[in-house]
Amino acid sequence: MALLELTHVHKRFGGLHAVNDVSFAVQPGQIKAVIGPNGAGKTTLFNCIAGTFPPSEGSVHFNGQPIEGLEPHRIASRGLSRTFQNIKLYPGLTALENVMIGRHCRSRAGFWAGMLRLPSTFREEREIRERSLEYLELLGIADLADSEATSLAFGQQRAVEFARALAAEPTLLLLDEPAAGLNIYETAEVARLITTIRDRGITVLLVEHDMSLVMDISDEIVVLSFGQKIAEDTPHNIQQNTEVIRIYLGEDDAAD
Amino acid sequence: MAPELFVQYLMAGVTYGFIYAIVAIGFNIIYNTTGIINFAQGEFVMLGGMLAISLNGLVPLPVAIALAVAITMLIGALLEITFIRWLDRPSVLRMIIITIGLSILIREVALHVWGESVRALPYFSGNEITTIAVLGARVSPQILWVIGACSLMVGTLSLFFRYTLLGQEMRACAANRMAATLCGINPRNMVTFSFMLSAGIGALAGCVMSPITSTEYSIGTGLAIKGFTVAILGGLGNSMAAVAAGLLLGIIEAFSVSVLPLAFQDAIAITILLIILFVRPHGLFGRKDAAGLKEF
Amino acid sequence: MARYLPLALLAIVVIVVQQIAQWSDATYYLTQLTMTAYYSLVIVGLCLLMGYAGQISLGHAGFFAIGGYLSAMLTTHDLMPYQGNALFKALGSLGLLVHQQDLFGASVLHVTPWAACIAAVLTAALIAFCLGIPVLKLKGHYLAMATLGFGIIIFRVALATPLFGEADGISEVPGFTLLPGLTVSGDFAARTSNYYIAWGMVLLTMLLLSQLIHSRIGRALRAIHGSEEAARAMGVDTARYKLQTFVLSAVLAAVAGVFLTHFNGGLGPSEAGIMKSVRYVAIVAIGGMANLWGALIMGVVLNFLSLRGFFGTYDDAVFGAILIVIMLFAPHGLLHRGILRELKNLFRKNGHGPA
Numbered sequence: 001m002a003l004l005e006l007t008h009v010h011k012r013f014g015g016l017h018a019v020n021d022v023s024f025a026v027q028p029g030q031i032k033a034v035i036g037p038n039g040a041g042k043t044t045l046f047n048c049i050a051g052t053f054p055p056s057e058g059s060v061h062f063n064g065q066p067i068e069g070l071e072p073h074r075i076a077s078r079g080l081s082r083t084f085q086n087i088k089l090y091p092g093l094t095a096l097e098n099v100m101i102g103r104h105c106r107s108r109a110g111f112w113a114g115m116l117r118l119p120s121t122f123r124e125e126r127e128i129r130e131r132s133l134e135y136l137e138l139l140g141i142a143d144l145a146d147s148e149a150t151s152l153a154f155g156q157q158r159a160v161e162f163a164r165a166l167a168a169e170p171t172l173l174l175l176d177e178p179a180a181g182l183n184i185y186e187t188a189e190v191a192r193l194i195t196t197i198r199d200r201g202i203t204v205l206l207v208e209h210d211m212s213l214v215m216d217i218s219d220e221i222v223v224l225s226f227g228q229k230i231a232e233d234t235p236h237n238i239q240q241n242t243e244v245i246r247i248y249l250g251e252d253d254a255a256d
Numbered sequence: 257m258a259p260e261l262f263v264q265y266l267m268a269g270v271t272y273g274f275i276y277a278i279v280a281i282g283f284n285i286i287y288n289t290t291g292i293i294n295f296a297q298g299e300f301v302m303l304g305g306m307l308a309i310s311l312n313g314l315v316p317l318p319v320a321i322a323l324a325v326a327i328t329m330l331i332g333a334l335l336e337i338t339f340i341r342w343l344d345r346p347s348v349l350r351m352i353i354i355t356i357g358l359s360i361l362i363r364e365v366a367l368h369v370w371g372e373s374v375r376a377l378p379y380f381s382g383n384e385i386t387t388i389a390v391l392g393a394r395v396s397p398q399i400l401w402v403i404g405a406c407s408l409m410v411g412t413l414s415l416f417f418r419y420t421l422l423g424q425e426m427r428a429c430a431a432n433r434m435a436a437t438l439c440g441i442n443p444r445n446m447v448t449f450s451f452m453l454s455a456g457i458g459a460l461a462g463c464v465m466s467p468i469t470s471t472e473y474s475i476g477t478g479l480a481i482k483g484f485t486v487a488i489l490g491g492l493g494n495s496m497a498a499v500a501a502g503l504l505l506g507i508i509e510a511f512s513v514s515v516l517p518l519a520f521q522d523a524i525a526i527t528i529l530l531i532i533l534f535v536r537p538h539g540l541f542g543r544k545d546a547a548g549l550k551e552f
Numbered sequence: 553m554a555r556y557l558p559l560a561l562l563a564i565v566v567i568v569v570q571q572i573a574q575w576s577d578a579t580y581y582l583t584q585l586t587m588t589a590y591y592s593l594v595i596v597g598l599c600l601l602m603g604y605a606g607q608i609s610l611g612h613a614g615f616f617a618i619g620g621y622l623s624a625m626l627t628t629h630d631l632m633p634y635q636g637n638a639l640f641k642a643l644g645s646l647g648l649l650v651h652q653q654d655l656f657g658a659s660v661l662h663v664t665p666w667a668a669c670i671a672a673v674l675t676a677a678l679i680a681f682c683l684g685i686p687v688l689k690l691k692g693h694y695l696a697m698a699t700l701g702f703g704i705i706i707f708r709v710a711l712a713t714p715l716f717g718e719a720d721g722i723s724e725v726p727g728f729t730l731l732p733g734l735t736v737s738g739d740f741a742a743r744t745s746n747y748y749i750a751w752g753m754v755l756l757t758m759l760l761l762s763q764l765i766h767s768r769i770g771r772a773l774r775a776i777h778g779s780e781e782a783a784r785a786m787g788v789d790t791a792r793y794k795l796q797t798f799v800l801s802a803v804l805a806a807v808a809g810v811f812l813t814h815f816n817g818g819l820g821p822s823e824a825g826i827m828k829s830v831r832y833v834a835i836v837a838i839g840g841m842a843n844l845w846g847a848l849i850m851g852v853v854l855n856f857l858s859l860r861g862f863f864g865t866y867d868d869a870v871f872g873a874i875l876i877v878i879m880l881f882a883p884h885g886l887l888h889r890g891i892l893r894e895l896k897n898l899f900r901k902n903g904h905g906p907a
Contacts, residue, residue, distance in 0.1 A: 050785060076787035084785075090778030092842065093771070101775045105787025107768055111796055114767030115760040121767065128768065168786060293693040339880065346883075348692040349608060353837055354879045356610075356830055360872030368865075477826060481704060484697050519712030526701035533698050534686040 001064055003028045003172055003203050004049070004080075009058035009068075011044050011227075018044040019055070020227035026172070031194060031204045033214040036224035037247060042207040043085060045224070046176055049205075050082050051075040062172070077105035081170035083161045085177045085207075089149040095160045096145040099132040102167030135163040139193070155186050162193065166202075173197060175206035179213050191217050215239065223247070257514070263393035265510045271399045271468065273506025274406035275301075278461040279483025280490065280498040281413065282454035288430040288493050289443070289450040292351045296335070296359035297458060298480030299366075303328045304459025305471035306366060309375045317378065325459045332455025336448045359476060366473040377466040384467075398467045405464045409457050410499055426450060430493075478522060485529040491539025501540065555766060558845055559759055566751045570744065582747040583738075584859040588852050589750035590812040591832075593757055595851035596844055597804030598832050600761055603841035604770060605797045606777030607688060608696050610829050611703030612805050615676050617710055617824030619806030620813035622672035624722040625715060626663040627814075635661060643667075652726075665728035669810045676806030677799050684798040688791065700826065707824040721820030728814035736814045746815060753811070754848070757804065761844055773797060774842065827868050834875040840885020850886070 002025035011019035019041045026032045034042050048055040051072035060068040067075050076082075081102075089098050107128055113121045136142045139159045144152060149160050158178070165173055178194070179187040191213050198204055208214045214221060215235045223231040223238065225247045231238060238244055257265075279297055286294045308317075308324035315323065335358060346354075379386065380401045387394035417423040428436040429446040437443055462471065469475075486505055490497030505525060512524050532540070573579050598612050631649065634640045640661075643649050648667040652660050663671070687698045710716045717723075727737025735742055736749060764770050775783040776790050784790050813819045822828070835854055839846030854871075857863065863870040878886065 052781065052785075071789075072781075072784040073787045073789045076785055082785050084782065088779045088782035088785075090775045090782065092778060093774055097771060097774075101771055101783070101786050101788070104768065104772055104775075109768045111764070111769055111800070114764045114769040117763040117767070125768065164786065293697070295696075339876065343880070349606075350879050350883050352608065352693060352696050353833065354876055356833075357872045357875035357879065360827070360830065360868060361876065364866070364869035364872060368869075477704075481697070481701060488694075488697075517712065519708060523705050523708050526705050529701050530686075530698055533690055533694055537690070537694060 002026060002061075003063065004205065005061040006045075006049070007059050007061075009045070009048055009055045009060065011041070011048055011053075012056045018227050019048065021058075022222075022224070022227075022229045023058075024222050024229065024232055026203060026205050028171075028203050029198065029201070030219045031198050031206070031217050032220045032222070033218040034205070034207045034222045034224060035209075035211070035214055039226075040224040041227040042224055043176060044227075046082070046174055046207055050080065050174060073105070076168065079169070079171040080174065081165040081168040081172070082174035083158075083165050083176055083178060085180060087154075087157045087161050089157055089160060089164075091148075091150040093149055094146050095141065095149045095152065095156075095163075096129070096132055096136065098149045098160055099135055099163045099167050100128050102135070102164035103128045103132055105168055132163075132167055135167045136160075138166070139163045154181055158182070158190075166197065170202060172203045172205060175204060175208075177207055177209055179208060179210040187213055259391075260393040263391045264395060265514070266507060267390060267393065267395045267399055269507030269510030270503055271402045271465075271506065272509060273503035274403055274499075275461050275465050275469075275479070275502075276482045276486045276505055277499045277502025278406055278409060278457050279479050280486035280502055281410070281495045282458045283483055283487045284493050284495045284498060285450045285454040285457075286447075287487075289426060289447050290340075291348075292340075292355065293484070294451075294454070295352065295355040295480060296362060296476070297454065297483060298476030298478070299359050299362040300328055300332060300455045300458030301462035301465075301479050302366060302471060302473065302476045303331065303362065303455075304462030305377070305466040305475075306370055306375070306462075306473070307459070308463045309377055309466065309471060310370070312377060317380070321460070321463045324463060325456050328459035328462075329452045329456040332451040333448050336451035340451075341444055341448065359480070363473055363476060370473055372473065374470045374472045375466075376470040377463060379467045380464075396468065398464075402464045402468070405460060409460065410495075413457070413495065422449070481522075481529070482525045485525045485532070488529060488532050488537070489540050491541055494539065494541065497539065497541040504540075555762060556759075559755060559762070562758065563755055566748075566755070570747055574744075579743055582743050584856055586743075586747050586750040586815060587812060587859055588855045589747075589754045590808040590815070591855045592754055592848055592851045593808035594805040594832055595835050595839075595847050596754075596757060596761055597801035599836045599839065599841075599844055599847035600765070600773075601797050601801040602833070602836050603839075603843060603847070604765055604773040604777060605794055606773075607794055607798065608833065609699045609798070609801070610696055610826070610833060611699035611701075611706070612801070612832050613824050613826070613828035614703040614706035615680060615802040615805035616809040616812075616828070617706055617819075617821075618676040618679060619672045619809030620819045620823060621710060621716050621722065621809075622675055623665070623668045623728075623810040624725045624813045624819060626668035626671060627665050627726055628662065628722055628724060629715065631661040631663070632659070662726070665726065665814060669728065672810050673803055673806045676809075677803050680799045680802030681795065684795045688794045688798060700829070703824070703826055703829050707821060707826065710821045710824045717820075719821060721818060721823075722813075723818035725813055725816075725818050728811070736811055738815055738817045750811070750815075753807075758844065758848065765844065769793065777842070827871075830875070831868075831871050834871050834878075838874060838878045838886055843885060846885055 004026040007023050009019055009022045022045060034045065036042050047053055049060055051067065051070050054069040058068070059066055062078060062080055067078065090101065107124050109121045109124055133142060133145060136145055139162055141156055141159050144156060149157065152160065175194070178190050182190060187210060194204055194217055218235055221233060221235055221238045222229055223244050230247065231241050231244050233241065279301060282297045282300065283293060286292055304324050307327050308320045311320035311323050339354060339358060379396070379398050381397050386397060388397050417427055425436070425441045426446050426449065428439065428441060429443045433443050482505065486498055486502045489501035489505065505528065509521055509524055512521060516524070569585065570582065573581050594612060594616055598609060601607050601609055631640060640649065648664055650662050650664045652662060683702060687695065690698055711718060727735040727739065729735045730749065734745060734749065736746060772783065772788045772793055775786070775788055776793065780790055835851045836847050839850040858867055
């Protein structure tokens with residue numbers, strides 16, 4: 001059974017048809033990429049999956065259950081975690097605290113428990129801290145744990161965001177342009193990291209601009225253009241697909 | 257309800273409605289150039305009225321009003337230059353608190369200058385017992401002054417924004433600040449000017465309403481909340497819709513007097529505000545998708 | 553453990569101040585300090601809502617007034633005329649009503665303070681809950697105006713309802729006996745014990761809130777403040793936490809209202825006024841928004857000075873001015889580590905002319 005399945009998803013903003021009848025499935029253990037020129041509707045599609053806004057039409061199934069229209073925090077607690085294209089860390093919190101928020105949906109202490117600091121809360125809090133540190137270590141930034149997250153360098157912020165998303169122990173990780181703003185060395189590092197994540201048993205769906213990254217690591221690629229899916233195939237076949245080449249290189253070049 | 261009484265309520269509603277619309281337009285002008293809601297908007301109305309009352313002892317009424325409007329505009333500009341101009345991308349919360357602080361300061365200064373007493377300008381034509389017949393009902397001619405002055409302001413403003421260079425520059429700033437800057441417009445000056453403009457129209461409204469409603473140091477908050485209700489009702493940033501919304505609120509309020517105690521009149525506007533905020537925050541007349549767009 | 557050090561320090565200061573007042577025969581200060589303590593409850597509650605969850609409320613005086621007015625009304629309004637009513641019979645048999653003699657020796661029937669207090673606080677919580685569901689969906693200016701509107705409605709209702717004494721407010725509110733021998737009242741003899749009741753409540757509140765902000769929920773609240781979208785994507789139920797925080801801070805305001813009303817023996821509509829709400833916001837801002845101790849310290853200092861009449865007729869003007877100056881020059885408040893650096897930068901920038 002597919003881990004994530006989109007069937008005939010549409011998203012309209014007023015007159016703009018940002019996502020137009022997109023269907024595809026993500027199999028467990030895959031790295032799947034969604035590519036397309038600017039404005040193709042990639043991030044909109046992501047937001048429909050993660051629940052930022054509901055799709056106008058169509059359904060999204062996660063683990064066999066419909067999640068379209070659910071609120072983002074409910075989707076997150078079902079095991080779907082994400083990063084953002086323009087990094088969204090919480091200012092004023094340390095890197096470690098940011099990652100600890102990632103553990104939110106894997107812990108339970110409520111208002112009363114927090115105020116009264118019950119022994120169980122105390123234990124849970126310690127567990128959150130330890131697990132969060134492990135994820136910072138995994139990303140090689142444990143030494144930055146106590147720095148304010150938003151004051152870190154761009155690449156480090158991206159790493160904190162990765163750690164935060166992983167700390168939620170997702171079954172599916174959505175990465176929105178993980179290589180945006182990174183140099184080639186950092187991009188290679190991200191590629192290595194994504195495969196590590198997959199090897200830990202986490203399925204990855206990413207939106208990306210950087211072709212080299214996508215072609216190297218993806219098992220399958222979906223190509224969007226003007227909100228529509230125009231191809232879905234392995235990286236090798238996508239590279240041969242004339243329609244895709246036409247979109248990326250322009251009409252004239254493809255005719256040559 | 258007797259037809260004369262109906263017309264009387266209607267005229268009262270329209271009068272107040274225009275005042276609310278002017279306050280709402282004041283909100284909109286500043287909101288469009290800055291994205292700020294100026295919580296001190298009601299204080300401009302109070303200042304206009306109070307200054308004109310004080311000046312009226314020294315100079316003829318029309319001169320007093322003109323001076324009061326000019327001084328309030330100057331105060332508006334000074335406030336912007338002193339407190340807002342030099343802030344670097346302030347947060348919304350910070351701006352809310354600063355403009356609330358300004359409204360308190362203006363009110364407290366007014367309290368110490370003019371005291372707690374209720375004052376009023378003389379009627380522009382005739383006196384408080386002069387009436388004219390409108391559709392069979394007897395109403396004060398001052399009502400016509402209010403309606404006339406406010407419609408004139410609305411008309412002039414829409415011509416100003418459409419046809420003058422300055423008005424077009426302000427619209428450009430509202431539409432796209434960056435692009436406007438690249439075209440050689442200084443957005444900071446536009447912000448100062450928007451404060452002047454909304455202070456000016458507020459002050460003029462404060463003058464024409466003073467004979468009917470009286471003026472005291474504390475009228476600002478009530479006007480601000482009603483003006484805001486109207487601005488939201490019409491869709492924030494949309495000034496023409498604000499006129500319609502203002503009339504609607506004014507008329508609802510006027511007729512509510514016949515069912516509810518006067519003390520709860522304010523509660524009506526606020527209840528409408530809360531309902532609108534919950535149900536249609538983009539306003540009665542605005543489309544949800546267009547709510548993000550700003551137009552004068 | 554460092555977390556509990558300020559609490560211990562506060563406890564010591566509270567005791568030392570009381571001792572000094574005792575020795576120097578200046579126990580009248582304790583009255584103002586007691587009132588200050590109750591206002592501080594409102595302020596730390598609002599600090600949690602504004603500073604940590606990032607939701608402004610310009611209507612907190614409304615919740616204070618709901619608590620104070622309801623408790624005052626229930627404990628002073630004569631229920632004799634309704635004595636035959638089945639509901640009141642039931643209340644009476646539960647021991648919630650009390651017979652007293654009024655000034656003229658006539659027998660009157662009131663609700664007991666305990667029952668009135670619980671009813672007042674529960675009502676405030678319920679109103680906060682019902683108001684919070686729609687209001688907290690709003691942001692920025694909209695939220696500010698909506699809460700301001702709520703505050704004005706409460707003020708108008710207090711001012712226009714005969715049951716609440718209209719412009720005169722309610723007076724002759726009886727003392728509130730918490731435990732035998734421990735009564736919240738303005739009684740001269742009970743001055744010291746009231747001082748300790750009030751500050752005991754502040755200590756307890758500070759203990760609970762400072763544990764809360766360092767818990768999973770506190771972190772989630774700060775995440776909401778930082779980026780609501782990212783908080784939701786991490787599984788934080790933002791609507792629920794904002795609502796819970798709103799209700800919690802409203803409850804604190806209502807409790808403060810109840811206690812202060814019984815301590816003062818009455819309250820008037822100015823307690824529900826907009827200026828009160830603005831004042832609470834001002835103090836939280838000056839304390840540094842996300843800084844419980846900062847809010848508490850600034851709240852104590854400013855409220856005490858204000859109650860001592862230090863600002864004279866410029867009381868409101870002083871709060872307005874403080875609000876502007878702090879927001880212009882030190883938007884993170886006065887009491888935080890970076891304040892010196894921030895001020896230095898400010899003067900350096902101004903040295904080079906406007907930026």
